[in-house]
Amino acid sequence: MQQNSDIIALHHVNAGYPGAVILEDVTFEVKTGEIFILLGGSGCGKSTIMKHMIGLNPILGGSLTISGMEWNDRNRAALYRMIGVMYQSGALFGSMNLLQNVMLPLEEFTRMKRKERIERAQELLSRVGLADAAQKMPSEISGGMKKRAAIARAMALDPAILFLDEPSAGLDPITSSALDDLILKLRAEQGMTFVVVTHELPSIFKIADRCAMFDKARRGLIALGDPRELRTSSTDSFVLDFFNRGERHG
Amino acid sequence: MDAFRGACAFLGETFMEALGMLFRPRRFRFGDFALAFERACSDGLPITILIGFLLGLILAFESAAALQRFGAEVYVADMIAIGLFRELGPLITAVVLAGRTGSAFAAEIGTMKVDEELDALTTFGLPPVRFLALPRIAAATLAMPVLTICAELAGLIGGAIVLQLMGVPLSVSWDHVCNVSTVFMISFGLAKGALFGLLVGFIGCLAGMQTKSTADGVGVAATSAVVGGIVAIAVSDGILAVICYVWNV
Numbered sequence: 001m002q003q004n005s006d007i008i009a010l011h012h013v014n015a016g017y018p019g020a021v022i023l024e025d026v027t028f029e030v031k032t033g034e035i036f037i038l039l040g041g042s043g044c045g046k047s048t049i050m051k052h053m054i055g056l057n058p059i060l061g062g063s064l065t066i067s068g069m070e071w072n073d074r075n076r077a078a079l080y081r082m083i084g085v086m087y088q089s090g091a092l093f094g095s096m097n098l099l100q101n102v103m104l105p106l107e108e109f110t111r112m113k114r115k116e117r118i119e120r121a122q123e124l125l126s127r128v129g130l131a132d133a134a135q136k137m138p139s140e141i142s143g144g145m146k147k148r149a150a151i152a153r154a155m156a157l158d159p160a161i162l163f164l165d166e167p168s169a170g171l172d173p174i175t176s177s178a179l180d181d182l183i184l185k186l187r188a189e190q191g192m193t194f195v196v197v198t199h200e201l202p203s204i205f206k207i208a209d210r211c212a213m214f215d216k217a218r219r220g221l222i223a224l225g226d227p228r229e230l231r232t233s234s235t236d237s238f239v240l241d242f243f244n245r246g247e248r249h250g
Numbered sequence: 251m252d253a254f255r256g257a258c259a260f261l262g263e264t265f266m267e268a269l270g271m272l273f274r275p276r277r278f279r280f281g282d283f284a285l286a287f288e289r290a291c292s293d294g295l296p297i298t299i300l301i302g303f304l305l306g307l308i309l310a311f312e313s314a315a316a317l318q319r320f321g322a323e324v325y326v327a328d329m330i331a332i333g334l335f336r337e338l339g340p341l342i343t344a345v346v347l348a349g350r351t352g353s354a355f356a357a358e359i360g361t362m363k364v365d366e367e368l369d370a371l372t373t374f375g376l377p378p379v380r381f382l383a384l385p386r387i388a389a390a391t392l393a394m395p396v397l398t399i400c401a402e403l404a405g406l407i408g409g410a411i412v413l414q415l416m417g418v419p420l421s422v423s424w425d426h427v428c429n430v431s432t433v434f435m436i437s438f439g440l441a442k443g444a445l446f447g448l449l450v451g452f453i454g455c456l457a458g459m460q461t462k463s464t465a466d467g468v469g470v471a472a473t474s475a476v477v478g479g480i481v482a483i484a485v486s487d488g489i490l491a492v493i494c495y496v497w498n499v
Contacts, residue, residue, distance in 0.1 A: 054373050080375035091370040093362075105374050 007032045007067055007161060007193050008053060014061035015048050021060055022048050026221045028212050032160075035187060035194040037204050037211035037227070041242075044216040046197045047088075047165060053195065054085050054163055066161070081109075084154030088166040090146035092138040098125060098149045099134040105156040124152040127189075128182060144175035148182065155186070161193045162186075168200040180206045201243065213239060253460060260379070260456050264387065267380045279385045286389035290351045294397055298346050302401030305342055306330055306408030314416055324418055327426035330409040335431060335439045339402040340394070341487060344446035347394060348479030352454035355386050356475035359458025360468040368459070378459065387451035394447030395440040402439070438499070442490060449482040 008030035016022035022045040030036045038046040051057045052064055055071040066082060069075040092101050102121035106112055112120065125134050128148040138146055147167055154162055164183070168176040180203050183194060198204060204211060204227050211230070213223040215238055223230050223239045231243035271278050314326045359382055362368055368378045406427060413423045457475035461467045493499075 056369055056372060077375055080373060083373065085370065085373045087366040087370055089365050091366040093367055093370075094365075108374070108376055 005032050006030065008036075008195070009065050010049075010053075010062065011064075012062035013049075013052065013059050013064055015045055015052055016060055017048075017057065018060070022219065023214060024220050026062070026212075026214075028221065028224050030161075030193060030195060031209075033187070033191050033193055034209040035183065035196065035207050037208040038195065038197045038214070039199050039204060039211050039227075040214035041199065041216060044214040045219075046199075046214055049214070050163055050165060050195065050197050054083055055079060081157060082160045083163060084157070084159035084161070085163045086147060086150040086154050086165065086167065088169055090138070090143075090150040092146055092149055092153070094138050097135050097137050098130060098141070098152075101138070101149060102153045102156055105153065109157060121152075121156070124155055125149070127155075127186070128152045142175075143170050144179065147171070147179060151182065151186075155190075155192075158190075159192070161195060164194065164196045164198075166197055168198055168203050173202070176200065176203060177206070183207050213242065256460055257456055260383075260459060261452075263377070263379045264383060264452065264455075267377065267384055270380075271384065277380065278388075279381065282382075283385035283389050286355075286386045287393055289354070290347065290389050290393035291396055293354075294343075294346055294350050294393070295400060297350065298343055298397045298401045299404045301342055301346060302334075302339065302404035303408040305338060305401075306334065306405030306410075307412055308408075309333060309338075309405070310409040310412035314412060318416070323413070323416055324422060324426065326413055327409065327418070327423040328430040330405065331427040331430050332435070334402045334405045335435050337439075337487075339405065340398050340439050340443035340446055341483065343394060343398045343401045343443060344450060344483045345480055347390065347397065347447060348450045348454075348476050348483065351390055351393070352450040352457075352475040352479040353472040355390075355451065355454030356457035356461070356471040357468055359383070359386075359455055360461030360471040363458065363461045364463050364467060383452075383455035383459070386455055387448060390447040390451030390454070391444050392447070394443040394450075398440055398443035442487070445486060445490075446483050449486060450479045453478040453482055 006029035010029070011027050013026040014021050014024050015026060026049065038049055040046050048057070052059045053066070055076065058071065063070065066079055069079055071079060092098070093104070096104070099118065099121050102124050103117045106117045106120060110117070122131065122134060125131055128151055130145060130148055130152065133141060133145060133149075138149070141149070151162070151164070167179050167183070171179065183196070184207055186192060187194060194207075196207070208227050210225055211223075211227045212221055213230070214220065215222045222236055223234055227243065230239055234240050234243075309330050310326055313329050314323045317323045317326055359368075362382070368382075371378050371381055410420055410423050414420055454475040457471045457478060461471040
């Protein structure tokens with residue numbers, strides 16, 4: 001896997017909402033093809049950082065680029081083509097079945113014929129192990145299946161980067177582990193870059209190439225690197241406690 | 251203040267998206283429009299007909315009691331026709347639409363917002379206003395004249411039944427209705443209905459878009475869609491009444 005160039009770069013970013021800075025002076029890069037984890041305790045701002053990265057909220061200071069492009073009106077359409085997002089709830093459209101959910105971006109942004117769109121959507125659903133559930137409505141499937149369908153939909157337009165918000169949240173350990181395997185399989189097959197928001201330690205140690213850890217009290221980035229190394233060699237007591245206490249409980 | 255700013259932004263975005271549709275009509279989601287139109291009509295039709303019928307019945311009873319003293323009960327039909335076509339038909343239908351369809355729009359879009367579906371649309375590059383709001387606003391706007399006609403006809407039937415019981419033959423009532431009704435009056439009432447539908451659709455979708463991700467967020471959005479819709483209907487009806495008075499229409 002080639003992991004040389006930086007596909008996402010944050011320099012001295014202030015993250016939060018107008019009037020409420022949650023994280024200050026955040027600087028890190030995500031390399032092409034890596035699985036990068038944003039982690040930290042609840043409310044530390046990891047989802048906020050992700051919302052900045054996917055262009056939902058503007059940053060409050062500093063610079064954030066994806067493939068050298070900043071989120072502005074001129075680049076917005078091109079950047080949306082580069083990213084796919086799986087939201088915590090799955091965010092599947094309840095009035096459409098899984099096939100229609102996956103076909104939606106293909107309908108809107110490609111010139112594929114209906115038959116081609118169906119084939120492509122079927123193929124994506126097969127890739128995430130949902131070939132038999134294509135005609136099911138989101139209300140008829142489990143949480144894990146929703147998340148897999150959301151990944152299939154996020155991959156519909158072959159994005160370069162896939163953002164996953166808390167993929168393990170609400171899932172049992174077996175389903176969660178199967179989802180981790182899927183992420184590793186997709187990365188191996190397609191060479192996508194993954195940015196994953198999670199605080200599930202078993203998942204982090206299984207899939208992460210590198211991680212960025214945030215702390216609510218210090219309102220910033222407190223650790224950056226391979227989580228396996230950070231667990232043993234970090235000099236920060238919070239980082240050591242986070243990984244090792246979690247490991248004991250995990 | 252934030253809500254007001256949000257409403258202005260939503261108004262501007264809706265207007266620009268609607269303008270864009272004129273140049274690229276294929277981007278309009280006709281399937282979603284048809285579904286919302288069908289729901290607005292079929293869900294609202296029974297209650298609209300019932301309320302229209304009862305309104306005609308009550309109007310006829312109340313006015314006949316007064317006019318009977320002067321032997322003028324035959325003019326009750328004129329009064330009901332003018333009242334329903336010009337004012338009460340569109341008004342009462344719009345209130346029903348605000349209660350049923352406006353709140354449904356707010357709840358649907360609000361639930362989608364809480365479930366991050368609006369964020370998902372945005373990150374696909376699909377503006378939620380074009381995808382969700384425009385088809386619903388168009389559906390409410392076009393459903394209103396259909397529902398208004400049904401309410402007005404039901405009201406006329408209700409009034410005619412009362413007059414029949416008071417000894418005014420159906421043919422006489424019908425003649426009076428035909429004599430007093432003009433194409434302009436009926437068209438004006440339907441156009442007013444379409445305007446009310448536009449307001450109900452817009453406010454319902456706005457309330458949905460502004461839903462907060464709290465436990466009672468969707469409920470609050472649905473309530474504010476109904477209250478906001480009824481207030482907007484009353485205010486715009488008042489403004490139209492003043493305009494009609496000034497222009498002597």
